[in-house]
Amino acid sequence: MSAGTLHGVGLGPGDPDLMSVRADRLLRSARHVAFFRKAGRSGQARRIVEGMLHKDVIEFPMEYPVTTEIPVTDPSYNATLSDFYASCTEHLRALVDSGEDVVVLCEGDPFFFGSFMHLYTRLRDVVPVQVVPAITGMSGAWTATGQPITWGDDILTVLMGTLPLEMLADRMVQSDAIVVMKIGRHIEKVKSALQQAGKFEDAWIIEYASMPNQTVQKLSQAGEKITPYFSIIVVHGQGRRP
Structure with missing residues (x-):
């Protein structure tokens, strides 16, 4: 079975009308969609695409284990987030290895201070990854x-x-x-x-x-x-x- 592709899709600053044509096409045809959010929240990226996703889409919310609870200077902050990104990476890799395409929703541009970069660096050498740039916030x-x-x-x-x-x-x-x-x-x-x-x-x-x-x-x-x-x-x- 051929591997699928992981797409890091930039959503732009927030207005769906400011997305690229390619981003819109990938979103509307996506079978699997992943996005980051704070626990208990819907997530800004997910809110931007409300009404755009296929009715049968399978969603994978990636909930941050910490946001502001631990100072970034605390060694446990990086350790906790590293474990979190590793867990997300394992799930996404399994989907792609099984032949599924996965769209990761990215606020703004995926390569500009975005969480997607932490997935990209862990997956770019092991599965096909494509990045769709976007207007920054x-x-x-x-x-x-x-x-x-x-x-x-x-x-x-x-x-x-x-x-x-x-x-x-x-x-x-x-x-x-x-x-x-x-x-x-x-x-x-x-x-x-x-x-x-x-x-x-x-x-x-x-x-x-x-x-x-x-x-x-x-x-x-x-x-x-x-x-x-x-x-x-x-x-x-x-x-x-x-």
Whole structure:
């Protein structure tokens, strides 16, 4: 029996209309669909494709054993996630080895800070794997502001809110345009870094970019009424123009 193929399919920033034609085709014809989610939640990737999947599709939700319960600096964090990815990999490999094609749903682009990468590195040399790229979440966020993110020779830096305050502030000072992702419970630290870098008044926060409940506002005017987990902060470059 010939092996199937594992497809890592990028879903884009959230609006199904922004998916690629190839992603749409694979989703609608998929027999097996896998996706990551937090235990007890439906999962953002699964919500994006609601109504698009075949009625007989077999779903494989991969539920993270930890998210914020253990600090990323704790050795048990990596160990726990490594076991989790190994278990997911075993299940997916068995399906592909039996001749089944499997679509793994990926928010944004599969190769841009996505969990799919941990499956890809474990499976790419043992089963056929194909990756479908997509519009990133940050592209959806800066487009929602109605302003170009970079001009001319602007330097764009993408930062994770999980980084130390000093590193965040230092990289912000050195950059013309900024994107901050993975904000979550680090929102106050990110605000402090922007203030230290002199970028706070120029920062925008976009919640649920490209989704029906999208909000776009200056960070300085947002107050406490924001949803950090599904938010991206951007600072636009102001570089060379004709």
